[in-house]
Structure formats: structure tokens, C-alpha cells
Amino acid sequence: MIPARRILTWLAVAVAVVVPVALAATSPLLQWRDPVYIAAGFAGIGAMALLLLQPLLAGGVLPGMRPIQNRRWHRRVGVLIILATAVHVAGLWMTSPPDVVDALLFRSPTPFSVWGVLAMWALLGAALLAGLRRRLRWRWRIWRLAHTSLAIVVVTGSVVHALRIEGTMETWSKAVLCGLVLAATARTMIALRIWAVGPVQPKE
Template sequence: MMRAPAGLIWAALVALVAVPLIVAAQSPLLQWREPIYVAAGFAGVIGLVLLPVQALLIAGLVPGVRGRRSHVWIGVALLLAAVVHVAGLWITSPPDVVDVLLLRSPTPFAIWGVAAMWALFAAVLLAAVRRRMGHRAWRAIHVVTTTVIVVGTVVHAVLIEGTMGTMLKGLVGLLALVGLSYAIWRRRNSRTIIRIRIRS
């Protein structure tokens, strides 16, 4: 594959994270929200933009960083973002979040967010015990949980009328889906190399 210049990739990565945050910060909705609700919303934005970042890292496309290690840290950040998102919404409106968690919310996007949240918890837990799993089992399960996280989060985000705007959410979501597919394909092709690395 032809490699893009490092500077260009980093600029794209910074834009990928910064533009959604800047756009969300301009949203008129913020003026009618209390700080905890604003924080919960931004945690959601951060969670969404971290998805394509995760894909880029694990696909080894970010120059100058150890992709695998960064992937772990960004995974932890993603977990934090999800926890702040749900906790902040819970404080803002407890009955709405209880309904979501009990799968009886009237909003069509809630179920997608719940699926992504549980898949994220599962992915983190399994990552913690991955050494005790076989490599094939780990990979298969991680691909499944990751797919649920990405698809769930993207649908959840796009269906919501929030601070980021549908167009931008769609764009970041598309990048996350393309990134996920590419990372899975890329890692599958590099199976032998990974095995050698693990054994050495």
C-alpha cells in the first residue's frame, strides 16, 4: 500500500477529533442544558470520534505510535466516555436512563446505544483476560464485540437529534464503519506475523 505522509495522516486524525468537538461546542442546544448534561453529550461525541481512531491505530496507519498499545489506551478512554455519557444522562434524567437500560425506552435509538455499551463492556473485560484465551477465540470475539460497538454507536448517534448535527455524525460514522472493515481485513491478512510476534 502507498503510504501517505505522516504529517497528512496526523492532520486528518486531529481534524477527525477536533472538528466534531468544535461543531458540538457551537450547538445552540448547549445554552439550554445544565453542565452535567453538556458533559454527557460531549462524552457521547468523544465516544463516536474515538471509533475511527481505534480502527486507524490497530490497522497500523498512524505513523510514529505503537498502534497496539495506543489501541488499548484509546479503548480505556472509550470505556470512560461511555460511562460518563450514561452516568451524566442518568443524573440529568434518571427515569429516561432507567427506561433505556431496561429496554423499554420509547426512543428508537436507545436500544442501539445499549447494545454498543454492553458490547464495549464485554470487549474491555475480555481484553483483560485475553492472554487466557486462545488467539483465534480472542480475535473472533473481539471482531464481534467491536462490530456491535461500532454499528450500535453509529446508528445510535445518527438517529439522535443532538449537538453534532446529522451530516457530521453520518460522516464520522461512515469513517468508523470503513475503518472497522479495513482494520478487520488488514489484521486478518497479517495473522501469521501476529502469531510470530506473540510467540517470540
């Protein structure tokens, strides 16, 4: 790839990840929240932004990245998303325990919590599959289909969760980020033909 295009691609990804977080940092709601609540919110926003990187790394579309680097970074970013989600839930729990308990028990009055909790469990499932991949000894393509199926739940759940919340994220940057995450996920799934679980076809 020519250097200019390589730089532009990375720049676009950086903008897509940083802008929604930066705009959320200007939210007027922040002045009426204490630090723990603010941290919980930004952990969620950060997880959403990092989620964009996962399909890009899995699909190997980021310029200058070798396959082994893609795989390592996919793993690292995955761990970061889990940590961010943990901070998100813990921070919200410290801010308002009954609201988080309601969400975790699927009895919350807010329609977005159920999507967030669903995404959280799918995230843990996808991570568990990644951690146990060697021990499970599943056929590679079966494992990949299971992992990506859970990833679809993570992405869909997180997007609906984020879009229905009236919070610190700026409306347009949130919508664009959600659209990009969906598009990147769909693109990678199609490019990798994740539904093809049969024996590997030799390339012509």
C-alpha cells in the same frame, strides 16, 4: 513514508476527530442545557470520535507508530472510551433518571437508546476480553475474532445510536464521522482477515 504524507495522514485523523466535537460545541441546544447534561452529551461525542482511532491503531495504519505503540495506544484509547461512556450514562442518569432506566431496561420510547445500550454492553465485553486475555488462554486468533466481533457490535450500535439522535452534533460532521468509523473498522477487519482462525500460514 515520506514526511509530507505522514503529516497529512495525522492531520486528517486529527481533523476527523476534532471537527465533529468542535461543531457540537457551537450547537444552539447547549444554551438550554445545564452543565451535567452538556458534559454527558460531550462524553458521548468524545467516545464516538475516539472510536475512530481504535480500528486505525488495531490495523497499524497510522504512520510512525511501532506495533507495540499501536497496541498500547489501542488499550489506552479503549480505557478512555469506557470512561467516556460511563460519564455519558451517569450524566444522562443525573439529568433524567427515568429516561436512562427505560433505556437500560430496553423499554425506552426512543429507537436509538437500544442501540446505545447494546453498544455499551458490547464495549464492556470487548474490554473484559482484553483484560482477561492472558488468563483466558484462548488461541490468539480465536480471541481476536471474539474481540473484533464485539467491536463490530460497538461500532454498529454507536453509529446507529448517534445518527438517529437529534442532539448537539452537527448533522453532516456526525454523518462523516460515522462513515469514517465504519470504513476504518471494515478496512482493519479485512486487512487482518479476522475471520481466519486456522493455524498461522507462513508468509512466502
